Amino acid sequence: MRLARRSFALALAGLPLARLHPAGAQAAPPILLDNVRYFDGRAMTAPARLLMIDGTLRILGADAAPNGAQRVDLTGRYVIPALIAAHSHIGHTSGDTSGRQYYTRENVEAQLRRYQAFGIGAAASLGLNAPLFHALRAESRAGRLPGALLLGAGPGLGMPEGAPPAGPMNLSDDQVxxxxxxxxxxxGVNDLADKGIDLVKIWIDGLGDTVPQMTPDMARAAVEAAHARGLKVAAHIHDLSQARLAVEADVDVLAHGIRDKEIDDGLLASMRDRGTWYIPTIQIDEAEYIYADNPAIIEDPFLRAALSTGMIARMQDPARRTAQLGRAAPRRSDVRINKLNLKRIHDAGVPVAFGTDSGGTPLRVQGFAEHRELELMVEAGLTAAQTLDIATARSAQLLGLTDRGSVRDGLRADLVVLEADPLANIRNTRRIARVYQAGREVAGPIT
Ligand SMILES: [Zn+2]
Structure with missing residues (x-):
């Protein structure tokens, strides 16, 4: 026992304590998670002991017995790193509507708390953010904003009269x-870099030739300016031709899946050679019909916890359901092709990150969309372990979050405790027992 205490004290001595106390954030008391199986990036480990101290993880030997830590027995439970959403939109929707008027501190905080309750520890808001974003992002980085860590692109950049369409999306001039x-x-890129962003967002999509598509010289200008400031560029695309334009312009991230055609070997090789990231966002299209297809899903308590009463009423409205089903055929095709392309792209060794476009419209339900996306990625042919790795460590890597994304000594204690093994069934990510952020319990079961 003496030896164990001594090794524990030595382990603590190695912690860089100063950086663990962001201004305004009080240290959480140490917690020992005992008998816990955790996801190590490939598999669930044998039962182990995780100490969360000063916001950080220590993986302890079986005989270590730290004094003073609150012991939590997690026999039969499973721990994964908190999910990281690399493509979402925060502060753009409220209930069953969307618009600039919802970009308020209160709404952004509420949505960050929602993500956190659903096991998402960090979320990148990829455009449409009003100017308040830059201040909120700084507060979140400093640990002074509740909920998931807020990252993002600020407003993002698109072509004049181009995507995202201002009228249909109820956008104002300061959102794009x-x-x-x-x-x-x-x-524009330089101004955003000065104000503070995590990556640059551009819209290339011509929305089926209904608006001007971004030209190659404009995409290249964005990339050159961003790279000069050490920032990655993420591009909204839909079609294979737009993906090719983006990759040839040296864009770093395709922020949506390729959905009109199956990817060809030339583009596949180009993405692999350049290391272009790929965020499939399969759920974005499924969101347009899944609730109309299957009204019973609205009774699912896990989904219901993410919905306002207004949204539930909208989903149950028979006229809206009929209209949605009438428009669904191209969206079903998008989902089918998106899945095929994800599998080919992942198998080819192209880096894949996690995102759903949740919060872009009210139907893209924040929190629920992410867990459904995990399931869709497994349906596409990825293993549950590959999918979870993408939704945690890979997405942290894309966003430059070197302090989180894995259960590893010295990383932030951002963890989700699950009642059942997500590698046995990916739907078990929904069985949240509790959520820890920086070693502090911040949420419990969804239902
Ligand atoms: Zn988006």
Missing amino acids: IRPADPAAMRQ
Whole structure:
């Protein structure tokens, strides 16, 4: 026992304590998670002991007995790192509507808490953010904003009169920058870098030739300016041709799946050679029909916990259901092709990250969409372990979050405790027992 205490004290001595106390955040008391099986990036470990101290993880030997830590017996439970959503939108929807008026501190905080309750420890808001974003992002980084860590692109940049369409999406001028030429594009990127962003978002999509598609010189201008500031560029695309344009412009991240055609070997090789990231967002299209297809799903308590009463009423409205089903055929095709492309892209060794576009519209239900996306990725042919690795460590890597994304000595104690093994059935990610953020219990079961 003396030896165990001594090794525990030595282990603590190695902790860089100063960086663990962000201004305004009080240290959580130490907690020992005992008899816990955790996801190590490939598999569930044998039962182990995890100490959470000063917001950070220590993996202890079986004989270590730290004094003073609150012991929590997790026999029969499973721990995964908190999920990381690399493509979402925060502060753009409220209930069953969306618009600029919802970009408020209160709404952003509420949505960050929602993500956190659903086991998502960090979320990147990829565009449509009003100017308040930059201050909220800084507060979140400093540990002064509740809920999931807020990252994002600020407003993002698109073509004049291009995507995202201002009218249909109820967007105001401060939610998307629309530069007129490459020089203005470079200036726009530089201005955002000065204000504080985590990556640059551009919209390439011409929305089926209904609006101007981003030209290659504009995409290249964004990439050059972003790379000069050490920032990655994520591009909204839908079609294979748009993906090719983005990759040839040296864009770092395709922020949606390729959904009109199966990817060809040339583009596949190009993405692999350049290390282009791929975020499939399969759920974005499924969200347009899944609730109309299967009204009973609305009774699912896990989904219901993520819905306002207004949204439940909208989903149950027979006229809206009929209209949705009438428009569903192309969306079903999108999902089918998206799954095929995800499997091919992942198998080819192209880096894949996790995101759903949740919060972009009210039907893209924050929290629920992420757990459904995990399931869709497994349906596409990835293993549950590959899927969880993408939704944690890989997405942390994409976003430059070196302090989280894995259960590892010295990383942040952002963990989700599950009642059942997610590698046995990916739907078990929904069986949340509790959520820890920086070693502090912040949420319990959803239902
Ligand atoms: Zn989006």
